[in-house]
Amino acid sequence: MSPSPAASAASAPSGLDRLFRSKVFVWIVILIPGLYPAWPLFRQDPTVLADPLKYLLHHFGFVACVLLAAVLALTPLRVLLPKWRPALALNRHRRLIGVSAFFYALIHVGFQFLHEGGWPTFWTDIRKPFLLIGSITFLILLVLAVTSFKFMVRWLGGRKWKNLHRLAYLAAFLAACHQAAARKIFPVQVLWIFVPLALLELGRIIRQNSDRAPAISAPRQG
Amino acid sequence: MRIRTPKGWELRESAVTPESLYRRRDRRDFLKTLGLGAAGALFLRSAARAADGGFPAAVNGAYPGTGLKVTPYELITHYNNFYEFGLDKADPAVNANKGWQPEPWTVEIGGMVRNPGKWDVEDLIKKFGGIEQRVYRHRCVEAWSMVVPWDGFPLSKLVAFADPQPGAKYLKMTSWMDDKLVAGQQADDGLDGRYVEGLRVDEATHELAFIATGIYGKAIPNQNGAPLRLVTPWKYGFKGIKCIGRIEFTDRAPVNTWQKLARDEYGFYANVNPKVDHPRWSQASERVIGGGLFSGRQSTLMFNGYEQQVASLYQGMDLAKNF
Numbered sequence: 001m002s003p004s005p006a007a008s009a010a011s012a013p014s015g016l017d018r019l020f021r022s023k024v025f026v027w028i029v030i031l032i033p034g035l036y037p038a039w040p041l042f043r044q045d046p047t048v049l050a051d052p053l054k055y056l057l058h059h060f061g062f063v064a065c066v067l068l069a070a071v072l073a074l075t076p077l078r079v080l081l082p083k084w085r086p087a088l089a090l091n092r093h094r095r096l097i098g099v100s101a102f103f104y105a106l107i108h109v110g111f112q113f114l115h116e117g118g119w120p121t122f123w124t125d126i127r128k129p130f131l132l133i134g135s136i137t138f139l140i141l142l143v144l145a146v147t148s149f150k151f152m153v154r155w156l157g158g159r160k161w162k163n164l165h166r167l168a169y170l171a172a173f174l175a176a177c178h179q180a181a182a183r184k185i186f187p188v189q190v191l192w193i194f195v196p197l198a199l200l201e202l203g204r205i206i207r208q209n210s211d212r213a214p215a216i217s218a219p220r221q222g
Numbered sequence: 223m224r225i226r227t228p229k230g231w232e233l234r235e236s237a238v239t240p241e242s243l244y245r246r247r248d249r250r251d252f253l254k255t256l257g258l259g260a261a262g263a264l265f266l267r268s269a270a271r272a273a274d275g276g277f278p279a280a281v282n283g284a285y286p287g288t289g290l291k292v293t294p295y296e297l298i299t300h301y302n303n304f305y306e307f308g309l310d311k312a313d314p315a316v317n318a319n320k321g322w323q324p325e326p327w328t329v330e331i332g333g334m335v336r337n338p339g340k341w342d343v344e345d346l347i348k349k350f351g352g353i354e355q356r357v358y359r360h361r362c363v364e365a366w367s368m369v370v371p372w373d374g375f376p377l378s379k380l381v382a383f384a385d386p387q388p389g390a391k392y393l394k395m396t397s398w399m400d401d402k403l404v405a406g407q408q409a410d411d412g413l414d415g416r417y418v419e420g421l422r423v424d425e426a427t428h429e430l431a432f433i434a435t436g437i438y439g440k441a442i443p444n445q446n447g448a449p450l451r452l453v454t455p456w457k458y459g460f461k462g463i464k465c466i467g468r469i470e471f472t473d474r475a476p477v478n479t480w481q482k483l484a485r486d487e488y489g490f491y492a493n494v495n496p497k498v499d500h501p502r503w504s505q506a507s508e509r510v511i512g513g514g515l516f517s518g519r520q521s522t523l524m525f526n527g528y529e530q531q532v533a534s535l536y537q538g539m540d541l542a543k544n545f
Contacts, residue, residue, distance in 0.1 A: 051513075
């Protein structure tokens with residue numbers, strides 16, 4: 001697996017590159033936030049013990065948002081830094097990270113169900129805009145997760161699949177709205193999670209337009 | 223023979239937990255209750271000295287809280303909404319105890335009263351004949367609830383002391399906040415200035431309205447609103463303004479902080495009402511703090527269980543409009 005001389009001139013393979021290529025590494029990074037709640041429960045943090053379900057509900061929702069923003073940030077990162085190998089390496093794990101965002105959202109919804117104490121409250125509350133937005137976000141992630149199998153990609157065909165999976169951007173937008181409404185006043189963490197993604201996307205759009213523009217406006221020869 | 227009609231919330235003398243048992247309810251019991259062993263001494267934070275006058279307080283037999291499961295002290299003091307000291311519920315217990323001392327403390331009483339002035343809290347407590355303990359239900363607008371043994375004095379005593387003029391209809395209470403920001407206080411608490419709450423004078427003189435100076439027979443910790451904190455158990459918790467620095471009597475309804483921040487979600491009255499939902503969640507039921515992972519919800523009671531006592535204050539009002 002020795003890189004071609006041209007590629008190594010662009011960017012030599014580094015430790016970071018190898019680390020980011022590793023599936024084991026990505027799995028560990030993804031699993032840590034899932035195991036994290038064991039720590040405050042173990043040390044009996046009274047704030048967590050006061051309402052552990054609410055803590056878990058918020059924690060898993062938060063992790064789902066972070067992973068959703070992270071997986072969407074990988075593409076613009078690759079476009080903006082085409083020669084930075086770690087970005088390329090991370091882009092190999094987009095499906096894994098995306099599906100894990102769905103699983104965290106699923107756990108989040110499960111805790112919401114428990115927190116609501118079962119169907120009656122769950123069902124009446126889900127009609128309120130804040131939770132309706134969250135539910136739509138979850139349904140989008142569900143569709144994307146179900147169609148993430150290789151045979152589904154083949155069955156749908158590349159173009160259709162790609163268009164369908166553009167719904168992930170809508171999901172991220174809705175997730176940000178849902179998260180912003182989760183507290184009594186605007187939680188600043190929403191900005192930490194979604195503003196970097198928005199900036200990266202903006203950068204990608206500018207980059208792609210400037211790449212295309214000369215090709216269109218260049219005078220034709222002959 | 224004197225015949226006394228018991229009030230609705232009163233319970234038989236035999237139902238009252240003996241004081242000796244009640245006093246033993248310390249943090250070890252709390253940990254046992256939760257079935258989690260005896261670790262975690264790290265979290266025992268000694269309460270900062272607030273108003274020390276009057277402890278230990280005699281239990282007011284009319285509010286014994288029998289039949290209610292009193293929330294453990296650690297949870298009452300580590301699950302706080304006190305945005306001036308941070309937005310997460312764990313923040314105030316840390317940030318409000320970074321050296322800030324709510325003692326000595328004065329409270330200013332002004333506006334339409336015959337007896338305005340600035341009073342030392344300890345002096346006021348002495349004037350009011352000391353403090354008493356009452357166990358009240360506490361229902362947060364975020365659909366969770368606690369049961370808290372408060373120490374303090376009835377707000378009606380303070381109102382009588384202030385001696386409002388006939389035209390005074392409302393109390394406007396303003397929370398203390400240091401202009402120079404003491405350690406732990408947040409510049410960007412999202413509250414847009416000092417915390418303001420208000421009551422109608424007839425609400426403030428209702429026998430349930432209470433000013434807390436303690437919890438569990440100890441001076442009230444900073445994160446719970448030392449040294450003076452309003453307790454109106456039939457209203458959502460956000461009415462319970464903390465660290466009261468000024469009380470003004472007026473003829474106009476004050477705009478309370480949460481009404482100012484989101485008037486479609488929070489009103490002036492904030493009476494606990496299971497039939498009027500918050501726009502983002504149901505108020506029909508609530509989660510009990512300390513219930514653990516597998517506890518369900520319990521039904522929320524009209525006026526948080528104090529309907530018999532306070533419903534007459536709101537007779538003829540549309541409670542869906544005046545939420």
